[in-house]
Amino acid sequence: MLELRSRDHAEKRVRAGVLEQGTTDTLVEAAVGERLLREGLPHRGIELRYGGAGHRIAFEKLVPGRAITVYGQQEVVKDLIAARLADGGDLRFDVDDVALHAIDTDHPYLTFGGERLDCDFIAGCDGFHGVSRPSIPEGVLTEYEREYPFAWLGILARVKPSAEELIYARTERGFALHSMRSPEISRFYLQVAADEDIAEWPDDRIWAELKARLETVPGFVLATGEIIDKGVTPMRSFVAEPMQYGRLFLAGDAAHIVPPTGAKGLNLAVADVRQLTKALVHRYETGSDELLDGYSKACLKRVWRAQHFSWWMTTLLHTFDSDDAYGHRLQLSYLDYVTSSEAAARTLAENYVGLPYGSLE
Missing domain, CATH: 3.30.9.10 (D-Amino Acid Oxidase, subunit A, domain 2)
Structure with a gap:
């Protein structure tokens, strides 16, 4: 793992803090959820507050058995780093001058700080401003923003x-x-x-x-x-597709960004990595590239669902043009609908806690 920032920066930077049910389950399955289960705060509902009243969206009623857990992203990062180092993982911090080469061949490699690293595959999990996505030739990606x-x-x-x-x-x-x-x-x-x-x-x-x-x-x-x-x-909202080129696979903010209203950024990144892990394990166990070839298509189904939900939550709750009386009334009308209709509230709840893995396949 090559990281531009220091370990201290990575472990202290304050970011997201709402984990979907699937994200919590994934971390537990990966044996890095012990502290999460001990210190995380399970929540079985949220409140929508408007018009002088509060309205609870009750997850336990609308999506039984599914909830969110409040646990800071920096705490997740600490747990992952500690577990990887305990397993003897090679994590490099404060790395600069990273460049990707031959990503469209069977022998991609990285160069950094005068060193060379030969790879089978490269996972670009380096955020929107990283080097991975710009390493894909111009004209390959379609970007939506x-x-x-x-x-x-x-x-x-x-x-x-x-x-x-x-x-x-x-x-x-x-x-x-x-x-x-x-x-x-x-x-x-x-x-x-x-x-x-x-x-x-x-x-x-x-x-x-x-x-x-x-x-x-x-x-x-x-x-x-x-x-x-x-x-x-x-x-802002952003999606680059496809999320793969040759032996390079983009994950998280390197491929997509959502406004934070729907609490989807970290959770989408975990879903990407989960899908990529599944595909890599399949490749090494069977020699088949079938799941790797389908990585982008599989991820983008969840990405676009989350994009829509995040856009919807953002437009539902924020103040836009103060002169747009029509838009203002539409917002209040839909808030009334969500807080009075069980069907509408369930749509919000099931998207907020995260759609189960496999539900979009």
Whole structure:
């Protein structure tokens, strides 16, 4: 494994924190879920808050036996690194000048820092700005992209969560999300302008705006505390297909990005790696390239389902053009439908907790 950043950076960078049922099951199956099961926070519902009321989407009723688990992505990374090193894995951090060669042949190889690594296959799990996708010749990939006219300002705070489950709040001031990472650490997001400068958001302003968007139901009081991390995340959707070329296979953000509203980024990456693992095991056990040849097609079914769900959640809950009265009424109408129709609520629930592996095949 070649990683541009340091191990310390990889293990401390704050990212996603909502694991689908399938992601949790995969980590447990891979024998890296012991700490996850011990420290993760299982959630069996979320709240949609709008119009001065909260509406719970009850996973235990709508999708029995399936839930989400709140467990920080950096904690997953720590567990994976520790397990790989314990097995004698060769993990290289602070690696630069990585280049991919001969990926359309049977003998691809990598060069980095004056070294050469000959490979059977290369998994490009190096994110949107990595070297893997740009190594595919021009004209091979078709890219689909959408940018949203807002961003998320996210904070991590040393304060006990003010609710037991995630709260997705739609207000006239913009969207807000109440989440958590542990019983003592909370995670919050605010919809802000796409070009927002984080320097314009001192802690007092952040808490005031979170209170204005979340304290909209009787009796709810938002607890505040020390903010230990904050930043602005752009909102965009991106898919490159196919997700493979020759002996190079793209996975995660190297191939696709979703807005964080649907909590799908990390989970899609795990689904990609699970599919690639299955295909590689099949190849080495049988000598057949059948599953490797079908890797992109198999992954893209789940990718596009998640793309649609993430787009839907984003357009349902965020404030767009303030002059678009028609769009505003459509949002409220659909929120009323989701919170009053069991069928509509089940659609949200089954996509949020993650469709079972095999269901899209």
